Amino acid sequence: MVKRFKKGQLSMSQVKTGDRVKFQFVAKLKDGTIFDSSDECHDDDCDCGGGPLEFTVGDDEVFPALEKAILGMQVGEQKTVTLSPSDAYGERDERGVIAVPRSEFPDDFEIEESMMLELLGEDDEAYPAWVAEIGESTISLDTNHPLAGEELTYELTLVEISQAH
Structure with a gap:
């Protein structure tokens, strides 16, 4: 056929x-x-x-x-x-938003909202974090993916x- x-x-x-x-x-x-x-x-x-x-x-x-x-x-x-x-x-995990004292950053470090930073974990591996909010005494970092x-x-x-x- x-x-x-x-x-x-x-x-x-x-x-x-x-x-x-x-x-x-x-x-x-x-x-x-x-x-x-x-x-x-x-x-x-x-x-x-x-x-x-x-x-x-x-x-x-x-x-x-x-x-x-x-x-x-x-x-x-x-x-x-x-x-x-x-x-x-x-899903967003609000536990991924952490407040870091401003004193943890160098005095001459220019930080802006939405800026991406790399954090070193206890395992010395780098993790991305975004500046969510800049307060007088703390800076909120968001480790969730954008x-x-x-x-x-x-x-x-x-x-x-x-x-x-």
């Missing part, structure tokens, strides 16, 4: 675990604010220059829920994926599937 297909009906390669993939993307918060994009860099201090999101499916390079959502996609296909906080950076507690929406367009090296 011969099966006939019209032009465009043949199945194209689909994303599977182990594939190396490239996506054009726009990442937004629930209110529509764009926080990342492959089109351009949205951070003045960033030198990434934009460009497609590239990763190997199954290598834990992106959120597992995002990997699961792209399985089966074909080149040129578009998909919108919304991740809950638990599928992305987790996107913790946020629902994230990714608008994806698959541009390439290749074999992982």
Whole structure:
């Protein structure tokens, strides 16, 4: 038996675990604010220059829920994926906001709200913290990821599937 297909009906390669993939993307918060994009860099201090999101499916390079959502996609296909906080950076944990006495900082240290600092833990590992509030006697540092507690929406367009090296 011969099966006939019209032009465009043949199945194209689909994303599977182990594939190396490239996506054009726009990442937004629930209110529509764009926080990342492959089109351009949205951070003045960033030198990434934009460009497609590239990763190997199954290598834990992106959120597992995002990997699961792209399985089966074909080149040129578009998909919108919304991740809950638990599928992305987790819920905010107010225990992650700590008050540090101003005396712990050097006198000549110029500190600003939203500034990122690196804290050294007891294990000598560096942890990021953001300056949440500057008070007269204390400075509040937030060790939560800035996107913790946020629902994230990714608008994806698959541009390439290749074999992982």
